[in-house]
Structures are given as C-alpha cells and as structure tokens.
Amino acid sequence: MSTENFRFYIKVRTALNIQARMIYDELYSVYGDRAPFLRTVRRWSKPFREGREEFEDEPRSGRSIIETTSENIE
Numbered sequence: 226m227s228t229e230n231f232r233f234y235i236k237v238r239t240a241l242n243i244q245a246r247m248i249y250d251e252l253y254s255v256y257g258d259r260a261p262f263l264r265t266v267r268r269w270s271k272p273f274r275e276g277r278e279e280f281e282d283e284p285r286s287g288r289s290i291i292e293t294t295s296e297n298i299e
Contacts (some may be wrong), residue, residue, distance in 0.1 A: 231261050232269055239273040 226234075231252065238248045245267040252260035261269075 226256060226259070228261075235261075235266055235269045236273045239270045245270040 234252070235248055238251070239245075246263065248270065249260070249263045249266040252266070
C-alpha cells in the first residue's frame with residue numbers, strides 16, 4: 226500500500242471519528258511492519274480532524290532533485 230493510500234485511509238477513518246490508536250491497530254493487523262507507525266498515524270490524523278482535505282504532501286522549499294546524466298556532467 227502506498228503512502229497516499231495509507232493517508233487516505235487515515236483521513237476516512239478520522240472523518241468517522243475513529244481514534245488514531247484504533248486506526249493504527251487496524252492497519253497493523255493487515256499490514257504488520259509495513260503499516261505506518263502510531264506516531265505517524267497520530268500526526269496525520271490531527272490535521273484531518275482540524276479540517277484538512279488534501280492527503281498528498283504539500284510542496285516544500287529546498288533543494289530540487291537533480292538527475293545525473295551524461296548531458297549535465299561537465
């Protein structure tokens with residue numbers, strides 16, 4: 226399951242007033258060690274409870290990703 230899928234699941238379960246611990250337990254029962262950590266579920270659940278709609282990452286400033294190819298090597 227991708228990160229976006231986990232976040233969407235957390236968003237839906239949060240909208241149903243399911244607590245972060247229960248969401249984590251559900252994910253862990255299905256995905257085991259591949260499930261997000263409890264602290265991650267809590268971190269994502271909080272903004273969804275506060276009304277956040279998007280579950281994708283917000284753009285961040287910083288160094289852009291650069292690919293090394295023969296064309297950009299001098």
